[in-house]
Amino acid sequence: MPESRLTGSRIRERRLALGQRQADLARAVGVSPAYLNLIEHNRRRIGGKLLLDLALELDTDAALLSEGAGQALVTGLRDAADRSSDATPEVERVEDFAGRFPGWAELVVAQARRIEDLERVVETLSDRLTHDPHLAASLHEVISTVTAIRSTAAILAETDDIDPDWQNRFLRNMREESQRLSSSAEGLVTYLEAGSDRREMQVSAADDVAALVEEAGYHFAPLESPAVGEGEIAMMLERAGTLRDRGARDLARRMLVRYLADARAMPLHAFRTSLTNTGHDPARVADGFAVGLDAVLRRMASLPAEDAVPPRGLVVCDGSGTVTLRKPLEGFPLPRFGAACPLWPLYQALARPAQPIEQVVEMPGTDPRLFLCRAVSVPRSASSFDAPPVHEATMVIEPVDETDRPVVPVGASCRICPRETCAARREPSILGMRV
Amino acid sequence: MGKQVLLIEDEPNIIEAISFILSRDGWSVATHANGETAMDAVHRHAPDALVLDVMLPGRSGYDILQDLRANPATADIPVLMLTARGQKKDREVADRLGATRFMTKPFSNAEVLTVLREITGGG
Numbered sequence: 109m110p111e112s113r114l115t116g117s118r119i120r121e122r123r124l125a126l127g128q129r130q131a132d133l134a135r136a137v138g139v140s141p142a143y144l145n146l147i148e149h150n151r152r153r154i155g156g157k158l159l160l161d162l163a164l165e166l167d168t169d170a171a172l173l174s175e176g177a178g179q180a181l182v183t184g185l186r187d188a189a190d191r192s193s194d195a196t197p198e199v200e201r202v203e204d205f206a207g208r209f210p211g212w213a214e215l216v217v218a219q220a221r222r223i224e225d226l227e228r229v230v231e232t233l234s235d236r237l238t239h240d241p242h243l244a245a246s247l248h249e250v251i252s253t254v255t256a257i258r259s260t261a262a263i264l265a266e267t268d269d270i271d272p273d274w275q276n277r278f279l280r281n282m283r284e285e286s287q288r289l290s291s292s293a294e295g296l297v298t299y300l301e302a303g304s305d306r307r308e309m310q311v312s313a314a315d316d317v318a319a320l321v322e323e324a325g326y327h328f329a330p331l332e333s334p335a336v337g338e339g340e341i342a343m344m345l346e347r348a349g350t351l352r353d354r355g356a357r358d359l360a361r362r363m364l365v366r367y368l369a370d371a372r373a374m375p376l377h378a379f380r381t382s383l384t385n386t387g388h389d390p391a392r393v394a395d396g397f398a399v400g401l402d403a404v405l406r407r408m409a410s411l412p413a414e415d416a417v418p419p420r421g422l423v424v425c426d427g428s429g430t431v432t433l434r435k436p437l438e439g440f441p442l443p444r445f446g447a448a449c450p451l452w453p454l455y456q457a458l459a460r461p462a463q464p465i466e467q468v469v470e471m472p473g474t475d476p477r478l479f480l481c482r483a484v485s486v487p488r489s490a491s492s493f494d495a496p497p498v499h500e501a502t503m504v505i506e507p508v509d510e511t512d513r514p515v516v517p518v519g520a521s522c523r524i525c526p527r528e529t530c531a532a533r534r535e536p537s538i539l540g541m542r543v
Numbered sequence: 544m545g546k547q548v549l550l551i552e553d554e555p556n557i558i559e560a561i562s563f564i565l566s567r568d569g570w571s572v573a574t575h576a577n578g579e580t581a582m583d584a585v586h587r588h589a590p591d592a593l594v595l596d597v598m599l600p601g602r603s604g605y606d607i608l609q610d611l612r613a614n615p616a617t618a619d620i621p622v623l624m625l626t627a628r629g630q631k632k633d634r635e636v637a638d639r640l641g642a643t644r645f646m647t648k649p650f651s652n653a654e655v656l657t658v659l660r661e662i663t664g665g666g
Contacts, residue, residue: 248598251627252554255649259560262652267567274563281556 115159115174118203120148122166122173125201137161172207179473181206183524184217191220246296253289257282316356317363318434320348326422326435327412331368332376341365363433367410373399374407383408384416390482390504391464401464401484402502409435409504421505423454427498437505439477441520449525450532451518454503457483461499468511469518472526478515480508545569546663549590551581551607552625553599561594564652565659578602582610585617592663594655595642597626597633605640612641621662625650 123133134144137158146152154162155174163170182202189197198205206213260278264270270278330340341364351357374382374397386392390404397404409422421437434442442448448455453467464484471477483503490497519525522535548565552558553576562572575584579601585593593611597604604624611617624642626633637645643662646654 248627251648252557255627256554256556256560258649259557259564259652263560263563266652277559278563281559285556 114150115154116148116150116152118173119154119162119166121200121203122168123148125198125204126166128166133162133165136165168204169207172203178206178210181210181213181217184220185213187524188216188220191224243296246292249292250289250296253285253292256285257289260285313353313356313359314432316351317359319350320360321363321433321435323350325412326367327410328364328367331364331371334375336368338365338368341368366406370399370403370407370410373397373403376411379407380411400486402486402500405482405484405502405504418506422503423448423452423505424500424502425454425458426500427458429455429458432500437479437507439473439507440471440479440505441524443521448521449519450534451516451530452503453481453483453516454501457485457503458499458501461485461487467516468508468513469516472517472519478508478511479505480511481505545571546591547571547573547588548592548594548659549585549588550574550594551578551584551599551604552576552594552596553578554596560652561655564656568656570659576600578604578607581607585611585620590620592659593620593622594659595622595624597624597637605636608637608640608642623655623658623662 123130130144130148131141134141137144138161139147139158143152147154159170159174163173166173185197185202185206186199189195189199189202260282264275264278264282328344330336330344341361344364345351345357345360348357348360351360374393379393379397382393382396386396390401390408394401394404406422406424409420411417411420413419419437420435421440421442422433422435423431423442424433425431429447431442431448436442451469453465453469456467457463457465462485464482466480466482469479469481471479481503483501485499485501487497487499517527517530519527519530522530522533522537525533525537527533528537548570550558550561550565550572552561552574555576558574558576562574565572573584573588573590575581576599578599581595581599581602595604595607599607604626608622608624611620611622621643622641623644623646624637625646625648626637627648634645644658646658
């Protein structure tokens with residue numbers, strides 16, 4: 109088993125948490141302080157008896173020191189700690205916590221995520237109250253009518269010697285304004301009631317579709333048979349439990365319509381054969397089927413993993429970098445909110461439209477992993493002359509064991525990326541204290 | 544002959560009500576309902592005071608106020624701003640642009656009369 113790079117860091121964290129001096133610990137396990145120092149800074153590998161002795165002295169598990177608690181769990185906990193402004197969790201003992209109480213740790217992480225989700229909802233809602241033009245206009249209408257009614261009513265009530273013509277006129281105005289008030293109040297109520305649907309859509313339509321894609325692994329078997337049409341899509345949408353409103357269904361329909369078009373242009377069996385014959389070269393496959401490279405990349409991601417087919421992830425984004433379609437891949441985290449790593453070939457492709465990019469990247473971690481990424485950015489068909497082009501970048505991701513090509517170090521997103529000195533860094537990492 | 548007030552407001556029934564109470568209080572009242580041509584109306588009437596709504600068709604009351612204050616001929620006219628929103632932000636904008644007073648809808652008739660008397664130095 110390969111020794112973890114970070115075993116030393118964990119030993120150091122644990123020792124500091126216990127308040128032990130390096131020299132004392134070194135003496136207890138029978139090595140020199142200098143040697144222990146090298147171990148703690150990950151300059152010497154460690155295993156076997158020394159690791160067991162250290163674990164005993166540090167009152168912990170050897171496995172916890174060498175493997176650490178689940179990396180995702182620890183990252184989640186650090187993220188939660190970082191977000192909290194009031195509490196002061198013992199961040200230096202996070203591995204210890206996650207290792208000893210995995211269940212509680214998971215609960216903390218799950219709650220932190222839930223809070224983040226809810227904060228987004230609140231943000232969206234308050235945004236809506238401030239910027240919703242329909243709501244602002246309705247309220248303005250209500251206030252205007254109330255103003256007219258109040259002022260007119262006061263005149264009628266307080267002017268003793270009012271001329272009958274004026275009196276009639278003001279009574280008519282009052283009736284007019286109160287009719288207007290009741291219809292605008294009614295409209296407002298209808299709008300606010302209908303708004304409960306829209307609210308959910310604004311927050312989660314994209315999430316709903318992401319859940320649908322993830323559940324299916326971006327392989328929709330019903331759309332693979334030759335005779336199906338859009339009727340099948342309607343039925344699938346009907347059945348899909350993850351889509352909670354019309355907005356989400358519309359988004360999902362668009363995604364499925366495109367899937368169907370890809371499947372028709374490149375039927376499953378012919379596509380597999382073509383991949384094999386071209387040595388898995390998407391460009392030649394695209395030529396063979398006379399389709400765009402982006403369609404081939406999507407189609408590759410739609411193949412279920414088998415012996416000859418590696419599991420593949422897929423990310424599609426628009427010109428703003430916003431992810432519009434995602435199929436997650438183990439070991440290649442796709443951030444749910446906020447921007448991802450700008451070094452992803454996906455974004456490089458966006459900067460070089462129509463130029464296909466093939467790149468091996470490394471995801472950091474205790475056990476760094478390599479992925480082959482293929483990306484291309486293409487303009488979506490223009491709706492009219494002189495309209496600005498709308499680009500869409502597509503990237504398919506597959507794990508590779510080794511490579512003789514140059515490897516680009518990337519991350520998931522800056523917040524959880526340990527690459528301190530990265531030129532593309534835009535915010536500090538919450539893992540900063542670790543290195 | 545009383546002082547003249549120009550009311551710039553686009554809601555006909557509000558215009559009618561305010562005109563009525565101002566006239567009975569001794570004011571000579573002129574009205575105008577369009578934001579775009581409001582400046583012309585001010586120059587034409589040369590009123591002693593202005594009641595100016597913020598939300599007007601064509602041009603916002605804030606823009607009109609800004610023009611008024613920038614022009615020496617109209618810079619000193621007392622202006623009572625009317626707005627449907629009473630948020631701090633609106634009040635700040637009105638203050639910054641040089642509104643003499645600021646009042647949120649719905650208002651009471653008596654309040655309008657009192658404020659107008661105050662800002663024109665009458666009693």
